[in-house]
Structures are given as C-alpha cells and as structure tokens.
Amino acid sequence: MLRYLPFHQIDFAAWDACVEASEEYMVYANSWYLSTVCKRWDAVVEEQDGQYVSLFPMPLGRRMGQLGVLQPFFTQQLGLFTTSRSTFRALPPYLQLIPDKYKLVYLQLNTANTSLVADNIGLFEQQERVTYHLDLRPDYEQIYKNYLPKHRPKIKKAPRLGLQVKPLPTIEPLIQLFKSTKGKELHDVKKKHYILLANLYKVLQQKQRAELLQVADAAGSLYAAALLVHQPDKIILLFSSSSAEGRRVYAMQFLLDSCMRQYAGTNRTFDFEGSMIPSVAKFYANFGGKPTTYVSLAKQHVPWYLAWKNRTSTS
Helix, strand or coil: EEEEECCCHCCCHHHHHHHHCCCCCHHHHCCCCCCCCCCCEEEEEEEEEEEEEEEEEEEEEEEEEEEECCCCCCCCCCEECCEEECCCCHHHHHHHHCCCCCCCCCEEEHHHHHCCCCCCCCEEEEEEEEEEECCCCCCHHHHHCCHHHHHHHHHHHHHCCCCCCCCCCCCCCHHHHHHHHHHHHHHCCCHHHHHHHHHHHHHHHCCCCEEEEECCCCCCEEEEEEEEEEECCCCEEEEEEECHHHHCCHHHHHHHHHHHHCCCCCCCCCCCCCCCCCHHHHHHHHHCCCEEEEEEECCCCHHHHHHCCHCCCCC
C-alpha cells in the first residue's frame, strides 16, 4: 500500500536502497542530496515486507511566506521512482496523497515519468520541459562526427592558445566566476544560494560524485569551469560558467569536448541539464545532444529560481 510519510518517519537506509535500485535512478532523489538542498522533505512510499519499493519525494519550501511542495534549487528532476517490485506505477495515487494544506505545488518529474503523465492528474497544470542528453557509448571519433560541422573549429581555438582543461581544486573560483558574469544579471540569486551550492559540492565530494573542471592558461587565469555530478549511468552538468574572454575563445566548448573525449565508450549518458531557452538549447545541440522531455506539474506559478538556470548560457 501507499503511505504518506513526514520527514521524521522516513527510514533513510530503506529510502536510499530503493532509490539506488530504482528504474528511474537519479542522484537528486538520494536522501543525502534531498537533505542538502532543502530543510525538510516528506514522501509518499510503497512499502512491502519492511522495504520501500516505490518512492515519490515531496520537497518542502516557502514562497511568499507560504509553505508548499516546491522543487529545490540545483535539483532538476524528481518525481516517481519505481522498482521491479512496484505495484503502484501510475502518478495519480501518489499525487492524491499530497496533503491539502499544501496549496502551492510545483514539481518537475524525471524523464522516465513522461509517459505516465496523462490528463487524469487532477488539478495540476502540466508543462513539457526539455533537457539534452548525449549518448556516451560510442567511441570519441563517432561522438565528434555528430558535432555540428560549424561547431568543430571552435573546440580547437582554446588549446591553440595554450589553454588547458584540468581539475579545479575547490568550487569557490567557479562560484566567483559565475557571480562576476551571469550572476550580475540574476538579482534573485542570493548569497544563500551560493552557500547552498558550496555545501552541496562538499556532500557530493564526500560521496565521490563530484568532478570540478577548469579551463585555465599557464598563469592560472580562469576562462571557464564546471561542476559535474556522476552517477553510474549518467554524468550531469550541474553548474558552469565562462568569463567574457572564455566565451570569446570558446573555453566551455573545449571543456565539454574534453569530457566527451574522456568518457566516450562508457555505458553512460551526458546530461546537459537544459534548456528551454533556444540559444542555450542550440549550444547543447551543437554537441549532438538530443532533446529529452520531462514534465512539470503545478498548482500555481513556477518559482523564480527554477527558471534562473534557463536564463543563462554556458557558451
């Protein structure tokens, strides 16, 4: 049967065991990830013989002083996670258990849930959203062939200038780079959000899920940087930024091409994590990324912070 569980009643060991075994697995749904990006989250679970076999996380947050079920910052997709033992595989039974006291609801489901969304989901408004996925199973030569032809020369500019892709020891330079560029345009992104990102990186690092990369010259000047999140079947581009000079020399293109070169031939997918903005979507499509649909469900308007990344371009 399905049960609504408040945060203090959730068995985190059982939760993570179910998440890791789920058919839709995404790192965002791990208990430690959710507990980092939001102060409290409840859930609807299907339990059998003392084990969780299906999960529907419900992150809680406030908007304009109103407590509701809200997608957290740095968490693109959640939704329903099922296993081979699941008997409740449709969305309505889970949505019906969201307490009536939460008048404000905005959730982004995972890409595997898209086929489950139908017209019979009650009062929720639906919107199709798009992320871009690149299959990393082919070798690098095949992946490179799928780059748009006019995109290929851009990748070669930065290395010709002596720039290198290498590990970035800490996340602070990436945060400062973003604050000095796109961050200036996003007045709703506050100090607390950068603190959250730094804390999330520490947790991801402890879990051996984080990879920080930079494009820099011999003097150490930073042109671009990115935070990648690793899970067994996927690499997620969680956060990135380029300087003005970095954009001029296509440093981010160089960085991402380096990732494709390193991880080509693995049974994984590169998830660009967006975007609904045509210019950003075009940037990801340049690498041969394919649009992949996921769906948002809402009872009220989209929180501002869920649109902020879509207003930025990593190019």
